[in-house]
Amino acid sequence: xxxxxxxxxxxxxxxxxxxxxxxxxxxxxxxxxxxxxxxxxxxxxxxxxxxxxxxxxxxxxxxxxxxxxxxxxxxxxxxxxxxxxxxxxxxxxxxxxxxxxxxxxxxxxxxxxxxxxxxxxxxxxxxxxxxxxxxxxxxxxxxxxxxxxxxxxxxxxxxxxxxxxxxxxxxxxxxxxxxxxxxxxxxxxx
Amino acid sequence: xxxxxxxxxxxxxxxxxxxxxxxxxxxxxxxxxxxxxxxxxxxxxxxxxxxxxxxxxxxxxxxxxxxxxxxxxxxxxxxxxxxxxxxxxxxxxxxxxxxxxxxxxxxxxxxxxxxxxxxxxxxxxxxxxxxxxxxxxxxxxxxxxxxxxxxxxxxxxxxxxxxxxxxxxxxxxxxxxxxxxxxxxxxxxx
Amino acid sequence: xxxxxxxxxxxxxxxxxxxxxxxxxxxxxxxxxxxxxxxxxxxxxxxxxxxxxxxxxxxxxxxxxxxxxxxxxxxxxxxxxxxxxxxxxxxxxxxxxxxxxxxxxxxxxxxxxxxxxxxxxxxxxxxxxxxxxxxxxxxxxxxxxxxxxxxxxxxxxxxxxxxxxxxxxxxxxxxxxxxxxxxxxxxxxx
Amino acid sequence: xxxxxxxxxxxxxxxxxxxxxxxxxxxxxxxxxxxxxxxxxxxxxxxxxxxxxxxxxxxxxxxxxxxxxxxxxxxxxxxxxxxxxxxxxxxxxxxxxxxxxxxxxxxxxxxxxxxxxxxxxxxxxxxxxxxxxxxxxxxxxxxxxxxxxxxxxxxxxxxxxxxxxxxxxxxxxxxxxxxxxxxxxxxxxx
DNA sequence: AATGAATGAGTGTTCATTCAT
DNA sequence: GATGAATGAACACTCATTCAT
Numbered sequence: 164x165x166x167x168x169x170x171x172x173x174x175x176x177x178x179x180x181x182x183x184x185x186x187x188x189x190x191x192x193x194x195x196x197x198x199x200x201x202x203x204x205x206x207x208x209x210x211x212x213x214x215x216x217x218x219x220x221x222x223x224x225x226x227x228x229x230x231x232x233x234x235x236x237x238x239x240x241x242x243x244x245x246x247x248x249x250x251x252x253x254x255x256x257x258x259x260x261x262x263x264x265x266x267x268x269x270x271x272x273x274x275x276x277x278x279x280x281x282x283x284x285x286x287x288x289x290x291x292x293x294x295x296x297x298x299x300x301x302x303x304x305x306x307x308x309x310x311x312x313x314x315x316x317x318x319x320x321x322x323x324x325x326x327x328x329x330x331x332x333x334x335x336x337x338x339x340x341x342x343x344x345x346x347x348x349x350x351x352x353x
Numbered sequence: 354x355x356x357x358x359x360x361x362x363x364x365x366x367x368x369x370x371x372x373x374x375x376x377x378x379x380x381x382x383x384x385x386x387x388x389x390x391x392x393x394x395x396x397x398x399x400x401x402x403x404x405x406x407x408x409x410x411x412x413x414x415x416x417x418x419x420x421x422x423x424x425x426x427x428x429x430x431x432x433x434x435x436x437x438x439x440x441x442x443x444x445x446x447x448x449x450x451x452x453x454x455x456x457x458x459x460x461x462x463x464x465x466x467x468x469x470x471x472x473x474x475x476x477x478x479x480x481x482x483x484x485x486x487x488x489x490x491x492x493x494x495x496x497x498x499x500x501x502x503x504x505x506x507x508x509x510x511x512x513x514x515x516x517x518x519x520x521x522x523x524x525x526x527x528x529x530x531x532x533x534x535x536x537x538x539x540x541x542x543x
Numbered sequence: 544x545x546x547x548x549x550x551x552x553x554x555x556x557x558x559x560x561x562x563x564x565x566x567x568x569x570x571x572x573x574x575x576x577x578x579x580x581x582x583x584x585x586x587x588x589x590x591x592x593x594x595x596x597x598x599x600x601x602x603x604x605x606x607x608x609x610x611x612x613x614x615x616x617x618x619x620x621x622x623x624x625x626x627x628x629x630x631x632x633x634x635x636x637x638x639x640x641x642x643x644x645x646x647x648x649x650x651x652x653x654x655x656x657x658x659x660x661x662x663x664x665x666x667x668x669x670x671x672x673x674x675x676x677x678x679x680x681x682x683x684x685x686x687x688x689x690x691x692x693x694x695x696x697x698x699x700x701x702x703x704x705x706x707x708x709x710x711x712x713x714x715x716x717x718x719x720x721x722x723x724x725x726x727x728x729x730x731x732x733x
Numbered sequence: 734x735x736x737x738x739x740x741x742x743x744x745x746x747x748x749x750x751x752x753x754x755x756x757x758x759x760x761x762x763x764x765x766x767x768x769x770x771x772x773x774x775x776x777x778x779x780x781x782x783x784x785x786x787x788x789x790x791x792x793x794x795x796x797x798x799x800x801x802x803x804x805x806x807x808x809x810x811x812x813x814x815x816x817x818x819x820x821x822x823x824x825x826x827x828x829x830x831x832x833x834x835x836x837x838x839x840x841x842x843x844x845x846x847x848x849x850x851x852x853x854x855x856x857x858x859x860x861x862x863x864x865x866x867x868x869x870x871x872x873x874x875x876x877x878x879x880x881x882x883x884x885x886x887x888x889x890x891x892x893x894x895x896x897x898x899x900x901x902x903x904x905x906x907x908x909x910x911x912x913x914x915x916x917x918x919x920x921x922x923x
Numbered sequence: 924a925a926t927g928a929a930t931g932a933g934t935g936t937t938c939a940t941t942c943a944t
Numbered sequence: 945g946a947t948g949a950a951t952g953a954a955c956a957c958t959c960a961t962t963c964a965t
Contacts, residue, residue, distance in 0.1 A: 171949095187465040189379030193935060203951045205937080214935065270463060273516075275377045308532045311523050315513045316536055320505045326463075333501050342498045346506055350540035361924095383960060393926040395962080404960065551928095567845040569759035573956060583930045585958080590928095594956065650843060653896075655757045688912045691903050695893045696916055700885045706843075713881050722878045726886055730920035741945095763939060773947040775941080784939065926965090933959070942950080 172210055174200045176221055184266045188274055219281045222271055225264045230288035232257050237291060243299050244348070250292065251317065251344055258325045259335070265325065305351050316350040362400055364390045366411055374456050378464060409471040412461055415454045420478035422447050427481060433489050434538070440482065441507065441534055448515045459516065495541050506540040552590055554580045556601055564646045568654060599661045602651055605644045610668035612637050617671060623679050624728070630672065631697065631724050638705045639715070645705065685731050696730040742780055744770045746791055754836050758844060789851045792841055795834045800858040802827050807861060813869050814918070820862065821887065821914055828895045839896065875921050886920040
């Protein structure tokens with residue numbers, strides 16, 4: 164058999180991400196991905212079952228990398244507010260360093276193409292965050308509300324602001340990051 | 354006399370919204386819209402330039418209606434925190450009473466199909482909100498941060514929670530609406 | 544709207560029959576049919592739902608024409624043996640005058656693409672033949688066996704021979720047609 | 734030493750027959766055959782030149798086995814009518830005991846994929862039958878007609894009835910087999 | 924104004940086959 | 945001998961859009 168080119172998988176992934184961010188999911192066809200990745204369209208089907216499979220695998224792969232970076236050195240014994248800030252900063256670092264990944268995740272997160280299974284798997288990767296908030300609620304540090312609300316107020320605004328940053332509508336820098344963290348903290352703290 | 358116009362226009366709009374929420378934007382074709390609206394596909398081109406035009410006009414029309422409902426009876430002299438709460442409540446009312454509109458707006462808001470022009474026009478419809486926050490900042494009621502941040506912390510979390518509500522992941526009711534308003538207020542208040 | 548070209552339907556039918564006889568059903572693609580019929584491939588879908596629909600309609604149309612020719616002037620009061628011979632001769636006439644139709648029917652008759660419904664509809668067109676044999680059985684003219692067997696011994700051998708005739712393996716002419724009719728008669732008569 | 738050869742060859746054959754009867758010739762691809770036979774698609778090309786070659790060899794192999802079974806113990810000195818009946822019964826036995834083989838032969842026998850060469854080779858395997866009828870014609874036992882006609886009236890009706898039997902439309906049992914043999918005999922006997 | 928007919932360009936996917944190992 | 949990787953060509957079908965009426 165021929166030697167498997169380990170980069171091919173990756174170049175298909177990269178082509179897909181770039182095109183989806185550029186044209187949108189609907190306009191990103193397999194043949195366009197193939198052309199950009201410099202492979203034949205049928206070659207994609209050697210690596211992935213179909214378009215859905217390709218994009219779901221891409222999604223999970225990015226979510227996994229994101230989780231790895233965010234929870235790198237995560238220490239359960241860190242004081243809550245410090246942990247809150249650390250994670251939020253790492254999250255923003257990831258977003259700013261991986262614009263393509265972030266925009267893809269955002270766009271695809273609500274798509275019907277995303278399998279229930281993938282969504283669940285992706286959610287599980289961020290389980291430590293839910294634990295953190297549960298612990299904080301028990302300690303009376305956070306408001307006694309639905310944990311989903313705590314998560315939303317922590318991550319959603321900064322994500323929206325990052326989108327506007329990439330749009331050129333606003334600018335996300337160290338100064339207003341500090342403000343954002345404060346605002347999120349004010350929202351969730353008891 | 355062209356008394357049929359508005360009727361057809363409307364039924365095309367309705368068909369489009371329903372299909373987009375049901376199938377997603379990518380799977381909603383002109384011919385499917387035409388079939389659902391009981392007109393010929395070519396008739397759509399009497400009313401709209403092309404697909405992009407149709408969807409942009411749909412977007413603007415919904416945004417306009419939303420703005421009308423939210424700012425109905427809006428009084429510039431109302432105390433800030435009351436105004437803040439009133440608008441947020443009206444916003445949530447609109448979402449809950451117009452699930453289809455809301456989900457369409459959400460789905461389409463980030464699409465590359467949305468003209469820059471339409472996006473800007475839509476933003477302008479919500480100008481009173483920006484004024485409100487500017488005023489509040491001057492009075493020292495709100496944090497001295499980018500107004501966009503104030504807007505984001507006010508509307509984004511509840512929108513996200515509404516999406517989860519419609520997904521079945523959470524439930525948005527009067528109890529946690531109160532909590533949400535409080536959290537947003539804590540985030541933005543000085 | 545544009546004027547509908549009444550010949551287009553027909554030219555698609557003709558192209559399909561010719562190609563199926565030439566290349567076989569499996570190798571006859573919609574695009575080949577389109578090319579031969581001098582229309583765009585997508586035009587076929589204006590006239591037919593899909594490939595299956597096209598071929599089923601083609602099948603039924605031919606079977607109908609065949610039935611019309613065979614039972615033209617069919618008289619219920621004709622003596623049985625005369626009726627038997629007349630119908631068999633008309634059947635062979637149709638085959639010899641419509642080689643393409645016959646070969647198509649033969650090839651497609653066993654295909655999984657043929658709907659149950661079409662098969663049933665096609666069978667019903669030849670109902671008079673079943674009646675004829677039932678009547679003959681009651682009168683003791685035919686053997687007291689499954690009517691399907693009578694039908695098979697009447698029509699199947701001549702069809703097989705016609706195929707070999709078109710293959711060049713044998714020759715079907717007035718002389719051996721007489722022999723065939725005699726052989727079939729010997730097989731079915733009491 | 735290549736002791737695996739025949740095993741693989743055989744499992745490819747079996748996979749092909751099953752798939753062709755299940756899905757039809759058109760829907761049976763090399764990769765599906767490979768998957769069912771538990772070999773790589775490219776392995777098939779070690780044993781066969783291409784798809785056409787595979788199926789032609791399969792056809793010939795089945796025809797050969799059929800011929801072997803039918804003419805097993807065939808005795809040239811048997812009285813004609815006994816020989817006629819014996820062969821017809823063995824033929825039906827083969828069909829009923831090898832449904833898959835029979836249906837494959839039927840389906841493929843008329844396909845343009847079948848080489849002229851294979852068709853001729855297959856015919857030659859049944860040469861003893863032609864001799865039988867020639868002899869019978871000389872003895873005045875059979876009608877003085879084209880030998881092909883005698884062969885057709887002998888084998889074709891029962892084959893058609895067997896097809897309907899497998900379809901569920903009729904039932905082929907010892908009773909009507911006797912009738913069929915009688916009908917065929919009436920057709921061919923002088 | 925309204926629409927059936929028509930189409931070129933495109934879709935995702937499978938195909939039989941070849942090649943390097 | 946055996947096979948995973950790779951591909952150009954083809955598949956059935958849908959698309960947004962135009963045109964003649």
